[in-house]
Amino acid sequence: MVQQTIVDETGRPQAIVAVEGVVKRFGRFTALNDINLSVRAGEKIVLCGPSGSGKSTLIRCINHIETHDSGRIVVDGVELTDRMGDINTVRREVGMVFQSFNLFPHLSIIENCMLAPMKVRGLSRAQANERARGFLRKVRIHDQADKYPGQLSGGQQQRVAIARALCMQPKIMLFDEPTSALDPEMVKEVLDIMVELARDGMTMVCVTHEMGFAREVADRVAFMDHGAIVEEADPETFFRAPSTERARDFLGQIIH
Amino acid sequence: MNSLDFSIVLQAWPYLWSGLLFSLALTAVAFVVGMVLGTCFALLQHFEVPVIAKIVRGYIALVRSIPLILVLFWFFFLVPIVLGHLSGSGRPVPIGATWTAFITFGLFEAAYYSEIIRVGLRAVNRGQFEACQALALSTFETYRSVIMPQVLRVASPIILSQTIVLFQDTSLVYVLSLTDLLGAASKLAQLNGRLVEMYLVIVVVYLAISSAASQGVALLRKRYAIAGARR
Numbered sequence: 001m002v003q004q005t006i007v008d009e010t011g012r013p014q015a016i017v018a019v020e021g022v023v024k025r026f027g028r029f030t031a032l033n034d035i036n037l038s039v040r041a042g043e044k045i046v047l048c049g050p051s052g053s054g055k056s057t058l059i060r061c062i063n064h065i066e067t068h069d070s071g072r073i074v075v076d077g078v079e080l081t082d083r084m085g086d087i088n089t090v091r092r093e094v095g096m097v098f099q100s101f102n103l104f105p106h107l108s109i110i111e112n113c114m115l116a117p118m119k120v121r122g123l124s125r126a127q128a129n130e131r132a133r134g135f136l137r138k139v140r141i142h143d144q145a146d147k148y149p150g151q152l153s154g155g156q157q158q159r160v161a162i163a164r165a166l167c168m169q170p171k172i173m174l175f176d177e178p179t180s181a182l183d184p185e186m187v188k189e190v191l192d193i194m195v196e197l198a199r200d201g202m203t204m205v206c207v208t209h210e211m212g213f214a215r216e217v218a219d220r221v222a223f224m225d226h227g228a229i230v231e232e233a234d235p236e237t238f239f240r241a242p243s244t245e246r247a248r249d250f251l252g253q254i255i256h
Numbered sequence: 257m258n259s260l261d262f263s264i265v266l267q268a269w270p271y272l273w274s275g276l277l278f279s280l281a282l283t284a285v286a287f288v289v290g291m292v293l294g295t296c297f298a299l300l301q302h303f304e305v306p307v308i309a310k311i312v313r314g315y316i317a318l319v320r321s322i323p324l325i326l327v328l329f330w331f332f333f334l335v336p337i338v339l340g341h342l343s344g345s346g347r348p349v350p351i352g353a354t355w356t357a358f359i360t361f362g363l364f365e366a367a368y369y370s371e372i373i374r375v376g377l378r379a380v381n382r383g384q385f386e387a388c389q390a391l392a393l394s395t396f397e398t399y400r401s402v403i404m405p406q407v408l409r410v411a412s413p414i415i416l417s418q419t420i421v422l423f424q425d426t427s428l429v430y431v432l433s434l435t436d437l438l439g440a441a442s443k444l445a446q447l448n449g450r451l452v453e454m455y456l457v458i459v460v461v462y463l464a465i466s467s468a469a470s471q472g473v474a475l476l477r478k479r480y481a482i483a484g485a486r487r
Contacts, residue, residue, distance in 0.1 A: 065389050091392035102387035105482050106405050115401055116391035148482060168391060 015074075016041045016172060016203055017062060022071035024057055024227075031057045032068070033227040041171070044204045046214040046235070049224035050250055055207045058224070059174045062205065063094040076171055092120060095165030099177040101157045103149035109136065109160050110145040113167045121168065128167070135163040139193050155186025159193055166197075173197065175206040209254055215239060223247045261450065265457050268444045275440030276461065279426045282361055282436070286426075287419055289362030294369030299399070301370075302377050312370075319367035324360075325428050331360045332432055353432040365422055372414050376407035409482060416473045420466050437461065 015038040024032035031054045039045055047055040060066040061073060064080050064087045073080045075090045104112050113132035117123045123131065136142040139159040141152075149157055158178055165173060175194065179187045191213050198204055198217040208214065214221055214235050221238040223231040223246075231238065231247045242248050265272075297316065301309045319327070335356075336348035343349060351359075380403055388398040408415075427438035435443065437458055445454035 063390055065386050088392045088394075091390060094390075096387075096390035098383060098386065098390075100383050102381075102383035104384065104387070104402050104406075106409060116393060119394070119397045119401065120392045150482060165390070 014041075015039060016076055017205070018072070018074040019058070019062070020072045020074075022058075022061060022068045022073060024054075024061060024066060024068050030227050032061070035071070035227075035229060037222065037229065039172075039203060039205060041203055042201050043219045044198050044202075044217050045206070046218040046221045047205065047207045047224060048209060048211075048214070048221060048250070049230075053224040054227040055224045056176050057227075059096075059176055059205055059207055062172075062174060063091050063096055065096075092168060093171045094174060095168055095170035095172070096174045097158070097161050097165055097176065097178045099180050101149070101154070101161045101181075103157055103161055103164070105149050108146050108148055109141070109152070112149065112160060113164045116164070117167050132163070132167055135166045136160070138166070138196075139163045153186060154182045155189045158182065158186075158190045162190075162193055162197070172203045172205070175204065175208065177207050177209075179208065179210060211239065211251075211255060223250065225250075260453055260456075262453055262457070264444075264448055264450045265453055268440075268448075268454070271444060272437065272440050272458070272461075275435050275437040278429075278434065279423065279436040279438075282357055282426045282429070283419070283423045285358050286361035286365045286422055289358075290365030290369045290422075291415075293362065293366035294371075295373050295404075297366060297370035298373035298377060301374055316367040316370055319364055320371075324364055324425055325431055327364055328356065328360050328428060328431055332356045353429075353434050357429045357432060357434055361422070361426070365418070368418055369415065372411050372418060373407060376411035377403070379410050380406050409480065412473065412477060416469065420469055423466065423469075424462065 017037070017039040019035055019037040022032055022035040023030070033054075035054075035058060037045070037058070047058065049055050057066055061068045061080075062075060064073075067082070068080075076093050078086050078089050080087060080090060103109075104115070107115065110129065110132050113136060114125070114128040117128040117131060118125065133142055133145065136145055139162055141156055141159050141163070144152060144156065144160075149160065152160065162178075178194070179190050182190065187210070191210060194204070194206070194213065195217055204217075206213075206218075218235045220232055221235050222229050223238065223242070223244070225246045231242060231244045233243070238247070239251065242251060297312045300312050303309070332351075332353065336350050339349040339351070340347050384402060384406070385398065388402050393402070426436050429436050430439045430442075441454045441458045445451040
């Protein structure tokens with residue numbers, strides 16, 4: 001395992017995620033083109049941009065669900081290469097929430113939350129159960145613990161997915177369009193949980209078009225287009241006075 | 257035509273019973289061997305293991321294109337000769353009809369179960385694999401705890417119909433002069449001339465066992481159905 005120390009030029013706390021010059025191609029299509037992004041512990045970053053701009057690909061590279069072709073990604077001091085040991089070290093500390101929830105349909109809600117802590121963290125059944133109940137309470141769904149994913153609404157399932165990720169007690173949480181597959185009336189219940197998580201100090205990288213959420217919690221908004229980060233600013237600046245033409249067009253389309 | 261006389265069946269029952277037991281034993285062994293081997297075959301292809309996956313594909317294509325009865329023949333007559341050559345003595349090493357039946361059925365069914373499992377694996381949503389990766393589950397745990405339980409649930413109706421066909425196919429062992437349920441009945445029928453009664457009775461037995469198996473699996477499916485799953 002290669003341990004890296006990253007301190008940025010101003011001497012602020014080291015970045016917990018450092019993405020440097022990352023390129024990702026799908027065949028002849030360049031999905032990520034020389035991406036640089038650094039996230040410090042406790043920071044909340046919102047990635048936005050038109051579809052196909054590479055934002056999902058970028059966060060999927062951070063836990064190596066997609067492999068990058070060149071450049072470096074260092075997460076919590078571990079560089080992601082093709083060494084499986086390092087990859088799993090990173091994945092243990094990085095929780096992920098998917099657009100389509102991806103709960104395990106054959107396991108009950110509580111079992112969904114207990115599986116990885118038992119198999120990966122080595123918790124006993126009793127410990128995992130206690131931890132799972134705690135996080136299910138946090139996402140306000142503990143009364144459904146013995147139901148199955150198919151019996152819950154989309155918003156409830158996504159909250160379970162957040163609890164399942166939190167049960168690994170990760171240092172970083174990645175959200176890949178967590179509300180895009182939800183009916184409109186269920187978006188808020190999921191965003192509320194994410195806002196609470198942000199208030200608790202979790203380091204978060206979120207791909208989302210929920211601009212209200214971005215304004216409320218983001219430290220920085222990164223706007224992507226054609227596989228590159230075109231603009232990076234605090235939300236106030238980004239929404240009030242985007243500096244690029246493409247960001248202005250994009251905001252014009254999503255804010256009605 | 258003489259009136260039907262089923263008393264003959266009662267007398268013959270112990271013999272029929274031993275035939276039935278053989279059919280059931282052969283089905284059970286072929287099911288277990290076939291499922292274990294078939295799952296391995298499916299996973300080897302799923303992981304695209306170099307060379308081995310290709311060999312497995314070829315094996316399955318071969319087995320699926322020849323009738324079971326031919327495989328039984330070949331195994332019974334050829335393998336002893338091959339073993340003889342391998343052992344260096346040059347003389348055939350007989351493996352016997354019973355072993356031939358058990359081994360052949362197991363290897364043959366493995367090809368069919370493997371195809372069922374392989375299709376089941378393809379039916380599992382990619383998101384399930386990604387969720388396992390994101391949770392840092394090992395490959396072994398991913399398949400043991402998440403993927404295979406879903407595959408087996410999806411594939412269980414097809415696995416069942418394949419197993420019922422297998423049970424009926426056990427009657428092919430007559431070519432090895434083994435006595436299964438059908439073999440027992442036809443031997444008796446020729447002995448006492450009561451063909452109609454004997455064949456009627458074993459039709460009922462096959463029907464009862466096959467439909468009981470279907471019912472049993474339907475109950476299991478209800479018991480282990482994924483709650484709230486959309487079909």
